Amino acid sequence: MKRRKISFIIAVILGMNLFSGCGPNYESSAGEAPRQEEQKETGTGLSENGAGDSVIVAMGPNSEPEAGFDPAYGWGAGEHVHEPLIQSTLTVTNPDLSIGYDLAVDMQVSEDGMTWTVTIRDDVKFTDGEPLTASDVAFTYNTVKDTSSVNDFTMLKEATAVNDTTVEFHMSQAYSIWPYTMAIVGIVPEHAYGPDYGEHPIGSGRYLMKQWDKGQQIIFEANPDYYGEEIKMKRVTVVFMEEDAAFAAAKAGQVDLAYTAAAYSDQSIDGYELLSFETVDNRGFNLPAVPVGTDAQGNVIGNDFTSDLQVRRAINIGLDRQEMLENVVNGYGTPAYSVCDKMPWYNSAAEVEYDQEEAKTILEEAGWKEGSGGIREKNGVRAAFNLLYPASDSLRQALAADTQNQLKELGIEVTIEGVGWDTAYDRAQAEPLMWGWGAHSPMELYNIYHTLENGLAGFSPYANETVDQYMDEALAASDLDTSYELWQKAQWDGTTGITQEGDIPWIWLVNIDHLYWSRENLKVAEQKLHPHGHGWSIVNNVDQWIWQ
Amino acid sequence: MRRMNGRQKTALLFGAAVIFLVLVTIAGQVLSEAAMATDFSRKDRPPCPEYLFGTDWMGRDMFVRTLTGLSMSIRIGLLAAGVSSLLALFLGIVSATMGRAVDSLVTWVIDLVMGIPHILLLILISYACGKGFKGVVIGVSLTHWTSLARLIRGEVLQLKEASYIKAAGKLGLSPWQIAWKHMVPHLFPQFLVGLILLFPHAILHEASITFLGFGLSPEQPAVGVILSESMQYLAMGKWWLALFPGLLLVLTVALFDVAGESLRKLLDPGSAHV
Numbered sequence: 001m002k003r004r005k006i007s008f009i010i011a012v013i014l015g016m017n018l019f020s021g022c023g024p025n026y027e028s029s030a031g032e033a034p035r036q037e038e039q040k041e042t043g044t045g046l047s048e049n050g051a052g053d054s055v056i057v058a059m060g061p062n063s064e065p066e067a068g069f070d071p072a073y074g075w076g077a078g079e080h081v082h083e084p085l086i087q088s089t090l091t092v093t094n095p096d097l098s099i100g101y102d103l104a105v106d107m108q109v110s111e112d113g114m115t116w117t118v119t120i121r122d123d124v125k126f127t128d129g130e131p132l133t134a135s136d137v138a139f140t141y142n143t144v145k146d147t148s149s150v151n152d153f154t155m156l157k158e159a160t161a162v163n164d165t166t167v168e169f170h171m172s173q174a175y176s177i178w179p180y181t182m183a184i185v186g187i188v189p190e191h192a193y194g195p196d197y198g199e200h201p202i203g204s205g206r207y208l209m210k211q212w213d214k215g216q217q218i219i220f221e222a223n224p225d226y227y228g229e230e231i232k233m234k235r236v237t238v239v240f241m242e243e244d245a246a247f248a249a250a251k252a253g254q255v256d257l258a259y260t261a262a263a264y265s266d267q268s269i270d271g272y273e274l275l276s277f278e279t280v281d282n283r284g285f286n287l288p289a290v291p292v293g294t295d296a297q298g299n300v301i302g303n304d305f306t307s308d309l310q311v312r313r314a315i316n317i318g319l320d321r322q323e324m325l326e327n328v329v330n331g332y333g334t335p336a337y338s339v340c341d342k343m344p345w346y347n348s349a350a351e352v353e354y355d356q357e358e359a360k361t362i363l364e365e366a367g368w369k370e371g372s373g374g375i376r377e378k379n380g381v382r383a384a385f386n387l388l389y390p391a392s393d394s395l396r397q398a399l400a401a402d403t404q405n406q407l408k409e410l411g412i413e414v415t416i417e418g419v420g421w422d423t424a425y426d427r428a429q430a431e432p433l434m435w436g437w438g439a440h441s442p443m444e445l446y447n448i449y450h451t452l453e454n455g456l457a458g459f460s461p462y463a464n465e466t467v468d469q470y471m472d473e474a475l476a477a478s479d480l481d482t483s484y485e486l487w488q489k490a491q492w493d494g495t496t497g498i499t500q501e502g503d504i505p506w507i508w509l510v511n512i513d514h515l516y517w518s519r520e521n522l523k524v525a526e527q528k529l530h531p532h533g534h535g536w537s538i539v540n541n542v543d544q545w546i547w548q
Numbered sequence: 549m550r551r552m553n554g555r556q557k558t559a560l561l562f563g564a565a566v567i568f569l570v571l572v573t574i575a576g577q578v579l580s581e582a583a584m585a586t587d588f589s590r591k592d593r594p595p596c597p598e599y600l601f602g603t604d605w606m607g608r609d610m611f612v613r614t615l616t617g618l619s620m621s622i623r624i625g626l627l628a629a630g631v632s633s634l635l636a637l638f639l640g641i642v643s644a645t646m647g648r649a650v651d652s653l654v655t656w657v658i659d660l661v662m663g664i665p666h667i668l669l670l671i672l673i674s675y676a677c678g679k680g681f682k683g684v685v686i687g688v689s690l691t692h693w694t695s696l697a698r699l700i701r702g703e704v705l706q707l708k709e710a711s712y713i714k715a716a717g718k719l720g721l722s723p724w725q726i727a728w729k730h731m732v733p734h735l736f737p738q739f740l741v742g743l744i745l746l747f748p749h750a751i752l753h754e755a756s757i758t759f760l761g762f763g764l765s766p767e768q769p770a771v772g773v774i775l776s777e778s779m780q781y782l783a784m785g786k787w788w789l790a791l792f793p794g795l796l797l798v799l800t801v802a803l804f805d806v807a808g809e810s811l812r813k814l815l816d817p818g819s820a821h822v
Binding site for chain 1: 779782784
């Protein structure tokens with residue numbers, strides 16, 4: 001019988017080991033060790049006194065580019081867009097998200113929108129000494145078109161080099177926002193591109209990749225032959241760690257700039273300040289706009305409660321976004337009314353005032369009367385839905401919980417449920433899901449609201465012919481300014497659209513500020529509105545950061 | 549006050565442990581609604597008389613949440629221990645009485661299940677059963693029976709040689725009648741104690757698997773979920789999120805052990821001095 005006792009003790013100890021065994025993993029492998037190496041290597045520990053021309057930035061482990069620095073596999077041009085640093089791009093997005101030039105000196109589009117002609121600089125060399133020509137550009141675009149697994153290039157038919165400095169893009173469909181795509185595709189050298197390019201990138205951009213210790217850090221050094229403005233920050237080290245490890249690293253003075261979350265915003269670190277940058281990194285949930293049914297594969301689509309237009313309108317004005325910001329992100333954010341707030345293609349008609357009474361009135365008038373337990377009902381349908389959120393995201397969980405609390409006051413019963421991404425997309429066809437979006441391209445509007453072949457939009461069932469038509473016209477427009485106007489009309493043209501007065505198939509809640517701990521004497525250059533993804537965007541202009 | 553003898557003390561200890569555990573189970577059930585409630589006006593409160601275990605980043609009352617989590621752990625443990633011990637009893641008896649072929653088959657299955665690392669098997673089964681509550685329950689239930697089955701098989705093998713069993717056989721009772729009438733009563737104390745001592749394992753494994761994220765979705769109050777969430781907040785100095793739920797988990801597990809041990813002493817006084 002003693003044995004039983006011993007085995008029990010062993011079981012307890014094993015159980016404990018299991019718990020503590022997760023500790024090191026959780027803190028992420030990019031904690032102490034790589035930093036010490038780094039110190040040794042730089043020898044001076046420049047960051048210790050925060051001076052010189054090098055900087056150490058801490059990002060989340062998910063920011064590490066799995067497939068390396070190959071634009072075809074998502075570097076810069078992936079799910080989370082940013083400037084590729086190592087490579088040059090044809091265009092860039094300006095701080096106001098209009099289009100500027102990097103390699104390009106001129107671009108023209110044909111009347112029918114099917115041919116783009118871009119002239120590039122003739123004085124640019126790759127870091128291996130070879131000149132960058134139009135054929136490299138054509139090669140890059142033909143490569144990403146064929147191999148990109150993370151971004152859509154189906155609008156491009158072929159890119160051809162007319163001469164050394166002129167490249168022509170032949171489109172398979174008119175695509176007026178092509179310059180926004182050109183702003184994220186890094187140009188790779190035709191002569192040095194192969195399967196291992198991702199790990200040994202050669203570009204013509206501001207930085208060279210000096211060293212990559214997978215799972216730990218990446219070291220960039222300034223490109224001495226860079227053609228553009230002088231690079232002030234000569235050496236950039238990016239380390240990857242979890243939020244709590246990044247906080248600890250900043251506290252220990254090991255990094256100069258560390259990403260952080262709003263949950264840490266009430267903390268303080270000596271010698272560091274909390275930087276907060278506005279974003280279009282929004283959170284919101286979809287409301288399936290068709291009644292329950294099944295699709296061709298037999299999956300459930302639609303929702304009987306949220307398919308009522310008046311319900312969606314009531315929810316949109318019945319949510320106090322300001323309170324949500326205070327509750328969930330300690331005020332570090334802005335209310336969101338669309339997927340593209342403050343972008344040049346944003347229509348401010350999307351803005352609504354919070355009005356709980358009005359929301360109740362709308363529900364009453366639509367026939368949703370109070371039933372048992374204060375929850376409304378209409379023709380036997382309960383005013384209730386299940387709100388999904390990604391189980392790994394505590395911020396979206398909190399947003400879902402706050403939505404639940406606020407809608408309860410309207411007489412709508414919300415249950416929340418954490419789900420994995422393996423099932424989330426399918427389930428969102430019938431149940432609202434807490435999403436995060438926000439890109440430096442109007443294409444996101446198209447992806448969310450435009451219908452597919454089956455007659456419904458892809459992420460959440462919804463269809464409006466007029467909205468579709470405006471977006472089709474916007475893509476076919478011959479210049480960007482016209483297209484902006486059409487994108488805005490797609491949101492609201494005075495009679496229909498996707499706003500409160502329109503069909504409101506998505507409810508946008510908040511734009512989350514991106515927060516960083518930064519050494520007080522580090523001057524981070526002005527940031528454009530960050531897109532979704534709390535990662536590489538911060539170092540878009542790291543070359544212009546300075547120590548004071 | 550009259551001094552109690554050892555047996556009375558043990559009984560009292562057993563009673564106290566059981567009462568506490570039953571209370572936790574019931575309280576958790578009653579409070580399950582409150583455990584899910586979020587209230588952002590009271591977020592991040594350290595422990596105070598109103599919220600004994602403090603509140604978390606969504607203003608959930610951690611005391612209520614921990615109780616509900618433990619209650620669920622105990623209920624999962626109850627089911628798992630029940631299923632496991634019945635399985636163990638059945639397989640143990642079958643293995644020892646139905647002949648060599650059955651015996652080697654059963655011992656082979658026992659070795660197979662014991663040979664796979666326990667937590668791995670748990671994860672595999674609960675994943676295969678669609679994760680979530682169902683997955684956890686099935687996973688925990690199907691992986692805890694082996695050692696008890698082995699023990700019972702040994703006991704039965706020993707019993708088979710006892711003269712009263714042999715006599716019963718000669719008197720014409722079928723193997724099943726012998727097993728039911730003569731063996732089960734003899735095995736009952738072993739079985740009961742084994743059942744109670746399965747609880748701590750089941751509870752810890754339920755906590756582990758939910759901690760690792762293979763079990764329930766994060767809004768559910770489960771001890772593992774609570775503890776894994778609290779890890780994120782340790783760096784911010786929110787120690788109460790991990791400490792109290794952890795302590796209460798240890799206390800619960802320890803009390804089950806106390807209950808099992810004292811029951812063993814009561815049912816099998818001969819072993820009390822071993």
